[in-house]
Amino acid sequence: MKLGVPRGLPIFWQTLLLVLASLAASQLVTIAMFAVMDPPRPDFNRLGDVADALVGGRGERGQRERALLVRQAREAPAPGEGMTSDPAFTRRLAERVGQPVEQVRLYFEPDQRAAFGDDRRRHNHRLVPLRRGEPIFFNTVIAGIETADGWRVVKTPPRPLIAGWQKRMLLWFALSALALVPLAWWFARRLTRPIRSFADAAERMGRDPLAPQVAEEGPAELRQTAHALNLMQERIAAYVAERTAMIGAIAHDLRTPLARIAFRIEGAPDEVRDKVQADIEQMRAMIAATIGFVRGSTSSHEATDVDLGALIAGLAREEVDMGRPVTVGQIDPLRVRGDRLALARLFQNLIDNGVAYGGRVELSAVRDGRDAVVTIADHGPGLPDDQIERLFQPFERGDPSRNRETGGIGLGLTIARSIVQEHGGTLALRNRAGGGLEAVCHIPTRD
Incomplete structure (x- = not known):
């Protein structure tokens, strides 16, 4: 049986016990010095x-x-x-x-x-x-x-x-400190470990409402806080699930009236039919993208080890095989923990945006400390700095028009940032010094 402070004891009582144990250890050192050491000779x-x-x-x-x-x-x-x-x-x-x-x-x-x-x-x-x-x-x-x-x-x-008495006092302080260091270290570790776990779990929940809940352990105050956070996470997850399910249902149900509209305009004049059919196709694309976004944000895939360098190189080869202007720069061996399909979708969205708005794209994947840094750079006109962050909002596009020839419906970057955040990373856009826009993605590596 392991002895020590009972689990879940309030911080007040843990601190009080530490103080009492410190006093006891100090007194034991004093008694030992009196028993072992000879009394000092008078200074005369x-x-x-x-x-x-x-x-x-x-x-x-x-x-x-x-x-x-x-x-x-x-x-x-x-x-x-x-x-x-x-x-x-x-x-x-x-x-x-x-x-x-x-x-x-x-x-x-x-x-x-x-x-x-x-x-x-x-x-x-x-x-x-x-x-x-x-x-x-x-x-x-x-x-x-x-x-x-x-x-x-x-x-x-x-x-x-x-003086001799000063040396004895210094020795007493040193021995008392040595006796208290293990006790203080054990207390600090026991107190900070659940706090650190609590902070990590709260950060995970901030990135993903469906992340595992906080372990309700440690002092009573932390267990009470963790319980409240878990209840909040359940409410947020239920709220998000309800809203995403509603959006998905609406988008799915819109397919039926669109199909009826398409059937009924078959007999319309060619000029009218072609314009209406183009609008229908655009709405179908929007619905498909919305359903994909909802499914992607509510689904949870099992994480595996992913060779990020090989994934980027494979996507680049497929783009070249299709005749698209994609080149590869430095590719370092990088391994991350995550969903391979989601990561492939992330980088594919960024490549598609770069080709659509910048004409030509360059890929690189390098190591920066404990992060893998993937850069997708294009050679387009770039964007004003005050408009870059706006592009991560749903249904926002670099081209303000809704012309389908110039891009999608504005969910690509939203989905990309959501995937990066689920993997504990960040995604940012910035203008290049030589012209164009580049997407910089940081993802924590395994080593």
């Missing part, structure tokens, strides 16, 4: 430590922070800046090391004497002697005794940039 030296260092005993570096440094010198030590001496302390040190007071030197910072104890104590603004056994402490000290080889000198090293 006793008079006895100074005496031991002078005679070669304890007090050398490594026993405490700022341990006394020992060296040999030819001359007696001199006090540092701001340091002073006291005959009583010097005499006490001489007794400790067993040397005459004339052969002993002791200097210290004057504000250090009364920190923990002193050979004299202030009382009513008067310095009075301390008792004989009271300890004497120094923070910064220089001392020396004269020997046969010169002077043996001990001194306090400079204060480190980071």
Whole structure:
């Protein structure tokens, strides 16, 4: 059984549990440091430590922070800046090391004497002697005794940039952070994964109302939002299905009266019959295109791996075989996930538009990062920039007239963009620098 925060717990409680777990981990680190590490030595030296260092005993570096440094010198030590001496302390040190007071030197910072104890104590603004056994402490000290080889000198090293207690605090912060990183990473991943899935599903639904619904998982707030989104998707899908079914039914039912009209004008004069028959054929073409558009937007095909480069090259060969002015540029090996028939219809519509309005068409399919970029460029007059986006609206044409000799009924680009969006891509038209119009299609690749 996998332990952890229960699935579907609200974000508030998940965050609260994370905070409590963080506090617990921090306290465990603190307890472990107290149990394992030795307590820090005070940042000062006793008079006895100074005496031991002078005679070669304890007090050398490594026993405490700022341990006394020992060296040999030819001359007696001199006090540092701001340091002073006291005959009583010097005499006490001489007794400790067993040397005459004339052969002993002791200097210290004057504000250090009364920190923990002193050979004299202030009382009513008067310095009075301390008792004989009271300890004497120094923070910064220089001392020396004269020997046969010169002077043996001990001194306090400079204060480190980071004190011992500061190092322990930094260690505590570092260990606490290391203890919390896995917990925070797990919490962030657990919280963001359903949000990311929710965003991806919402994007799919924006492209296709018939896309799979959002998985209702994760925290309670996300599950409630996903449920509301799924209900909205069902309503939108039902609305779209109802409207498309109505349009398809109307377009289908119009075939019957058109057939009757065509039958009844057989006896009309030739001049009238030819004009009416042309109108009937145009209406039949519009109805067929509308039915095709409705069926294409409501049908769902199984996605497969499609060799996009081979598909573009095959369409180009078929166009050349039919004697149409289509040439091929760079074709890269590209694989996409989608419906092969729908993609073939997409590019065929773009090729037909390019040939109809631009005369000559050039095809290319190249890779741009993780996208396949297919370009269908013609050599026509182009279009004003403010009219390009209008062409993607249903029943809009580059030629404002309804002359069937100059093109279809204005659903080709609408169908093309719908197919691209169903495959997670984009389709845009733009004027070429050298003249003409080009359709640029971006579709995500498999690798």
